[in-house]
Amino acid sequence: MTQPSRPQLTLQDIADRLGARLVGDGSRRLSGLATLKRAGPDQIAFVANRSYLKDLAATRAGAVLLHPEHAASCPVDRLELDNPYLGYAQVSRLFDPILAQPSGGIHASAVVAEDVAIGERVEIGPNAVIEAGVELGDEVVIGAGCFIGAGTRIGAQSLLHANVTVSHGVSIGRRAILHSGCVIGGDGFGFAHDGRGWHKIAQLGGVVLGDDVEVGSCSSIDRGALDDTVIGNDVKIDSQVQIAHNVHIGDHTALAGCVGIAGSTRIGRNCLLGGGVGISGHLTICDGVQVTGMSLVTNSIHEAGIYSSGTGAMHNAQWRKNAVRFKQLDDIARRLTRLEKRGEQG
Secondary structure: OOOOOOOOEEHHHHHHHHOOEEEOOOOOEEOEEOOOOOOOOOEEEEOOOHHHHHHOOOOOOOEEEEOHHHHHHOOOEEEEOOOHHHHHHHHHHHOOHHHOOOOOEEOOOOEEOOOOEEOOOOEEOOOOEEOOOOEEOOOOEEOOOOEEOOOOEEOOOOEEOOOOEEOOOEEEOOOOEEOOOOEEEEOOOOEEEOOOOEEEOOOOOOEEEOOOOEEOOOOEEEOOOOOOEEEOOOOEEOOOOEEOOOOEEOOOOEEOOOOEEOOOOEEOOOOEEOOOOEEOOOOEEOOOEEEOOOOEEOOOEOOOEEEOOOOOOOOHHHHHHHHHHHHHHHHHHHHHHHHHHHHHOO
């Protein structure tokens, strides 16, 4: 197993990878990324927000990534891009030692079944357990203490941080990133009641994750009851998210922290769910829907747009008065209807 090393790249290397216009010394070697205020001569900084332009003139960075309209204010070598924030995202990955190409190796303490199919340059960390029939694509990294259940497939260049649990019969696409403590393929919440107690329903489906999916720490994606739970390509899931059995999530959708999605709900492509959003079960959310934080969705949404529910924080005394008035709304509406009818009748 290799230890993460600090990548070093020339400014020309970075420009080529970003497709950026280089102005300055392309042979300059850089070993990190930092803010305009903190960057040193061996680091690259960036300007993605006008509010930080005040720090540009005094920066000590070796180079700066910015929009061409700010080039004249830059006192050091620079990379010009029309979308500097996207460039920042790409550069951040270049300098992340965890994302460097693995050299391969299986730690002596790992437990790996004899029939596991292991691709080239796969790394398996200490105390990992990999059961029978698992397939690991090229350059997969399995962190310390991970568990991979029987018959699971993990696509090339995927990264599982320490202590990830992937249950049996799960399919994970290429370039997935699973953070510590997440559980993929645990049992869905399925029970039948006989009037006296609960009887467990075996969860016989699996979980399918597309390519380029990222799942945050301590998030859970439950396996399907009969059919699979399906997460599309390029879906981004924050920490402490709960996705119940048989949920389908479309490509390029993003879920912020503490979102909860009940069973058999279908969420479209290019949707955004803010922190703490709750989605009831058996609903359909169409493509292009944004739900703002802490909202509760109890009905299907069939038209793209921004949706919200709940009330923002206010002084407690005002909130208590409004809570009382909220309970009176139905009575007020009925009285208003009666008054309107009397007015129409003359």
